[in-house]
Amino acid sequence: MNRKKRTEILIRGRHHLAKSFCEQINRTYSVDLLEKPNHSLVMVKMRETAKNTRFYIGEVFVTECKVKIQEKIGIGIVKGNEPELSYYLAVIDAAYCANLPITQLWGSQLEEELQCIRQNQQIKFDQLLKTKVNFETMDEELS
Amino acid sequence: MTYVAVKGGTEAIEESIRRIKYERIKHGKTIGVDEIQCGMRSLVDQVMSESSLYSEVLAALSIKQAEGNPEEAVFLMRAYRSTLPRNHYSRTVDTENMNIMRRISASFKDIPGGQILGPTVDYTHRLLDFDLMDESMDEVNTWKMDYESEMMQYLKNGNNSLVDHQGLGDRGIARLPKVIDYLRKEELMIDFADDDHEPDDVTRRSLEFPSSRSQRLQILTRGQTGTVTALGYAIIRGYGALHPTVGELRIGEVPIHVGHPLEETIDEEDTYYIGDICITEAEMLIPQTIELPDGNKEIQFSIGYGACYGQNETKTIAMGILDHALEYSNPHYPTHDEEFVLYHIDSVEATGFISHLKMPHYVTFQSELERMRKTKTKEKGNDA
Numbered sequence: 001m002n003r004k005k006r007t008e009i010l011i012r013g014r015h016h017l018a019k020s021f022c023e024q025i026n027r028t029y030s031v032d033l034l035e036k037p038n039h040s041l042v043m044v045k046m047r048e049t050a051k052n053t054r055f056y057i058g059e060v061f062v063t064e065c066k067v068k069i070q071e072k073i074g075i076g077i078v079k080g081n082e083p084e085l086s087y088y089l090a091v092i093d094a095a096y097c098a099n100l101p102i103t104q105l106w107g108s109q110l111e112e113e114l115q116c117i118r119q120n121q122q123i124k125f126d127q128l129l130k131t132k133v134n135f136e137t138m139d140e141e142l143s
Numbered sequence: 144m145t146y147v148a149v150k151g152g153t154e155a156i157e158e159s160i161r162r163i164k165y166e167r168i169k170h171g172k173t174i175g176v177d178e179i180q181c182g183m184r185s186l187v188d189q190v191m192s193e194s195s196l197y198s199e200v201l202a203a204l205s206i207k208q209a210e211g212n213p214e215e216a217v218f219l220m221r222a223y224r225s226t227l228p229r230n231h232y233s234r235t236v237d238t239e240n241m242n243i244m245r246r247i248s249a250s251f252k253d254i255p256g257g258q259i260l261g262p263t264v265d266y267t268h269r270l271l272d273f274d275l276m277d278e279s280m281d282e283v284n285t286w287k288m289d290y291e292s293e294m295m296q297y298l299k300n301g302n303n304s305l306v307d308h309q310g311l312g313d314r315g316i317a318r319l320p321k322v323i324d325y326l327r328k329e330e331l332m333i334d335f336a337d338d339d340h341e342p343d344d345v346t347r348r349s350l351e352f353p354s355s356r357s358q359r360l361q362i363l364t365r366g367q368t369g370t371v372t373a374l375g376y377a378i379i380r381g382y383g384a385l386h387p388t389v390g391e392l393r394i395g396e397v398p399i400h401v402g403h404p405l406e407e408t409i410d411e412e413d414t415y416y417i418g419d420i421c422i423t424e425a426e427m428l429i430p431q432t433i434e435l436p437d438g439n440k441e442i443q444f445s446i447g448y449g450a451c452y453g454q455n456e457t458k459t460i461a462m463g464i465l466d467h468a469l470e471y472s473n474p475h476y477p478t479h480d481e482e483f484v485l486y487h488i489d490s491v492e493a494t495g496f497i498s499h500l501k502m503p504h505y506v507t508f509q510s511e512l513e514r515m516r517k518t519k520t521k522e523k524g525n526d527a
Contacts, residue, residue, distance in 0.1 A: 059197065078418060
């Protein structure tokens with residue numbers, strides 16, 4: 001599973017999944033903490049639609065962490081003050097970078113979590129559709 | 144005239160700082176940061192937008208510390224921001240990927256995907272709700288549970304987008320097309336190719352004139368809400384040359400991704416997702432007379448663009464009006480003058496400068512006083 005999809009599932013989904021993966025790694029492998037969870041900023045670049053140029057809308061406060069497993073560096077970065085989650089993400093990222101066999105076992109759980117996320121998004125959007133306007137055209141009055 | 148250094152006031156200042164804390168808690172009550180974050184969503188959004196820093200928790204904390212004063216809260220946020228390293232730049236955010244929570248158009252009644260009102264005060268009566276005076280947690284929880292079960296029942300009755308799947312994307316969430324895309328298809332609007340020049344950053348390099356488009360948009364999006372709104376209003380009232388309509392106003396969450404910080408990330412699928420942020424975006428349609436290459440003239444629509452952190456609708460619409468005004472400068476109106484608008488719209492700069500007038504100006508004032516006295520004495524001498 002690619003990194004974009006994986007991090008979307010681990011951050012949007014229930015965080016106990018990330019914690020569980022991290023614990024599995026910690027039980028079997030040696031994890032070096034290169035950079036403990038700390039706060040930093042991400043500058044957000046946006047595409048405007050008037051002339052399709054780009055500009056900076058502002059910064060996002062994030063927590064990030066770096067670890068190393070078998071000489072492979074893993075990075076965890078997440079919006080907000082999330083020291084534990086950023087550590088879990090870093091460990092999982094390093095595990096995938098090091099191509100540890102245990103990562104092969106996670107695919108189905110990640111896919112299941114993705115289904116839950118999609119279902120919740122679907123429910124949220126469907127509920128929102130109750131605020132969708134149904135226009136009724138009024139009868140014209142003939143003079 | 145001689146300048147004299149003076150000192151003193153340390154104890155008074157320390158007591159003043161204690162006094163401001165006393166004013167905040169003197170009623171024997173304190174408000175939780177989580178309560179501000181949950182119950183003052185609009186103020187949190189305003190502070191995040193003006194401080195140009197997205198963090199609901201930090202914004203709520205700054206509001207608590209500032210006793211609800213947005214200008215002070217924004218100052219605190221900007222000051223805190225300056226202590227943090229900026230380690231990453233995001234991939235370009237495209238609002239077509241927005242998870243919509245509200246989306247309307249004032250230009251077209253029928254838009255693909257429909258007009259979705261979402262949460263808005265637009266249709267409330269604006270009568271003070273005195274029931275809120277005694278609102279209890281029990282009442283709140285009961286209302287919330289009733290509402291949520293009613294929503295679930297609504298879906299069970301078959302009202303869901305899986306049945307009416309207009310606008311649904313492959314990820315199971317709504318991808319509503321942009322209203323302006325239809326005007327572009329009809330060639331009623333100029334289409335621009337993507338311009339991938341790196342934007343300028345006014346937080347790293349001071350603004351110089353003429354400004355770039357990216358500088359203007361960055362300053363407008365972090366502008367003080369009241370100022371942006373007032374200047375946008377002035378343009379429509381006659382101190383400007385625009386008559387805009389809201390082509391589309393959309394509010395929702397957009398995903399943020401960053402590349403690998405230690406190596407170049409070319410594959411978009413190899414980026415890190417870091418979370419979603421809420422954004423308001425306004426595309427203002429403004430009719431304009433365009434001269435064609437053959438000398439003939441025709442009317443086309445152009446867009447004024449606004450986008451801000453959080454749900455900040457009035458500010459975003461006003462930003463769209465100002466964006467267009469600054470794109471097409473007009474010497475007759477200050478609202479079309481980039482120096483006038485961009486130098487006076489920032490909360491920290493404007494409130495900071497006005498506030499500094501409270502600081503001791505003893506030497507300056509005494510010097511003016513001295514000059515006035517001399518003039519008076521001279522006048523009296525001449526009269527005699």
